[in-house]
Amino acid sequence: MILVDRALAGRAESGNPIRVAMVGAGFMGRAITRQIVNSVPGLRLVAIANRNLDGARRAYAEAGVTDTTVAGSVGVLERAIKTGRYAITDDALLVAQANGIDAVIEVTGSVEFGARVVMEAIQHRKHIILMNAELHGTLGPILKVYADCAGVIFSDCDGDQPGVQMNLFRFVSAMGMTPLVCGNVKGLQDPYRTPTTQQAFAARWGQKPEMVTSFADGTKISFEQAIVANATGFRVAKRGCFQYDHTGRHVDELTKRFDIDELRAWGGIVEFVVGALPGPGVFVLATHDDPVHRHYLNLYKLGEGPLYSFYTPYHLCHFEIPFSIVRAVDFHDAVLAPCGAPCVEVVTVAKRDVAAGEVLDGIGGYTAYGQCENADVQRSEGLLPIGLAAGCRLVRDVWKDEAISYADVELPPGRYADALRAKQDAHFSLLTGVTG
Numbered sequence: 001m002i003l004v005d006r007a008l009a010g011r012a013e014s015g016n017p018i019r020v021a022m023v024g025a026g027f028m029g030r031a032i033t034r035q036i037v038n039s040v041p042g043l044r045l046v047a048i049a050n051r052n053l054d055g056a057r058r059a060y061a062e063a064g065v066t067d068t069t070v071a072g073s074v075g076v077l078e079r080a081i082k083t084g085r086y087a088i089t090d091d092a093l094l095v096a097q098a099n100g101i102d103a104v105i106e107v108t109g110s111v112e113f114g115a116r117v118v119m120e121a122i123q124h125r126k127h128i129i130l131m132n133a134e135l136h137g138t139l140g141p142i143l144k145v146y147a148d149c150a151g152v153i154f155s156d157c158d159g160d161q162p163g164v165q166m167n168l169f170r171f172v173s174a175m176g177m178t179p180l181v182c183g184n185v186k187g188l189q190d191p192y193r194t195p196t197t198q199q200a201f202a203a204r205w206g207q208k209p210e211m212v213t214s215f216a217d218g219t220k221i222s223f224e225q226a227i228v229a230n231a232t233g234f235r236v237a238k239r240g241c242f243q244y245d246h247t248g249r250h251v252d253e254l255t256k257r258f259d260i261d262e263l264r265a266w267g268g269i270v271e272f273v274v275g276a277l278p279g280p281g282v283f284v285l286a287t288h289d290d291p292v293h294r295h296y297l298n299l300y301k302l303g304e305g306p307l308y309s310f311y312t313p314y315h316l317c318h319f320e321i322p323f324s325i326v327r328a329v330d331f332h333d334a335v336l337a338p339c340g341a342p343c344v345e346v347v348t349v350a351k352r353d354v355a356a357g358e359v360l361d362g363i364g365g366y367t368a369y370g371q372c373e374n375a376d377v378q379r380s381e382g383l384l385p386i387g388l389a390a391g392c393r394l395v396r397d398v399w400k401d402e403a404i405s406y407a408d409v410e411l412p413p414g415r416y417a418d419a420l421r422a423k424q425d426a427h428f429s430l431l432t433g434v435t436g
Contacts, residue, residue, distance in 0.1 A: 004326045008042030017044040018329050019081065020129075021095035023117050024108035025050035025059040027207050028131060031318035032105065037063040040322045046081045046101060047071065049092035049117075056088035074098050096120035102329050103127040105157075105321065109211065109363075111135050111387040112417045115143075118154075119420070122146050127153045127328040129321065131160060133223035134363055137346050138387030139417065140227060141338040142424035155327070155334035156231075159320030162224045164312050165282045166231055166336040172286045172310050176293070180263040180307070181285035182228050184272040185251065186221055189243060191369045191401075192351055193217045210364035218243075219363055219370035219386060222346045225270040226372050229344035231336045234268040236344055239403075240371040247275030251283040255307040260287060263307075270344065270372070278313035285309055341428035342375040347383040348404040356397050360409070362390025368404065379425075382406045388417060 036045045050056040071077035071089040080087040081100035104121045114135040147154035157163050165182045193216035195209035202212040214220040285307045302308045327333040348368045360367045370386035382405045392409035
């Protein structure tokens, strides 16, 4: 953090801001725009891509920028950047292709569309900052492979729960401790919520009902914990995590809820709890093998062990994203990225009885929710990742709360994400020798 603020100050003083483009101008995209334009002099948001130009124009306008250039080609976009004008476009591939852009923030929440844009940006050697856990949890490992080959950073972001957990994980590890649980705090967990039940809440906060539904039904937090697992090598103790109800109690009390020998045997797990304090924060439970250091930890009021609790009581989303950009561009440091083959996947589970012939509506919909499952189980059972579920047609009846497999569905033809997922499966099967 200290290095990041100095780097931003230096760029501002030298008139050499990091030039960043953003794809997506919804609820979170508008907040990111406002933060970068008004509060971070060392960054310049040179372009916003959104399928609806009015959305991109609105994001800039709410940040005080009323004069924008509509870019319909790479040439127009590059000229706008060179002349210091803010650009908007409805073609996201332009910001992936144009010179004069150091990094791309992807904040759409789409798997199919996001995969195309991120791959194009990687091929044009731009650093990637994701605020798209759905894409990261479905295709992140193979996207990281391509980013490494291109010499660019592929990273999740500071401020969102996965990034906050990873920062805490690195902090604890750097002190010589052994993290055994990376945890998330959730206020509500009901896998049967739908866009209808969440419509009023979504309207109150200016969000899409489908996005709010993915929060409530556990799909979003499953993606968040999956990408933390894939960055740390952790697993889940059971499908869907334990989901302990810890309402009104402090996360420190969780040190007595887990068996340390089981945690060691698992090699560390990701988890989430409901209703814990302080919310909506994150936590890491760690241990230390040195009895002298355990004495000091007790002196420092962390208790007698063997598990010790470390937590961050908030996540500030768009306020912290600028730090992620600087870390990637100036320090070549990813906040959070896959460490290799997938460890945890987010699989598709029926939200209700679904009949053969019905089409799944995917994340935050009426037909399915997502749950964390260990990647070896997902492979052996052929389970369908929920990031690929939208548009799949069932070939048999599926009961409520039943996991859905590839064999249960027909995939829509010609999807880019399916082709990229096949490459991911093949790549890591070759590396690990797993063929199931």
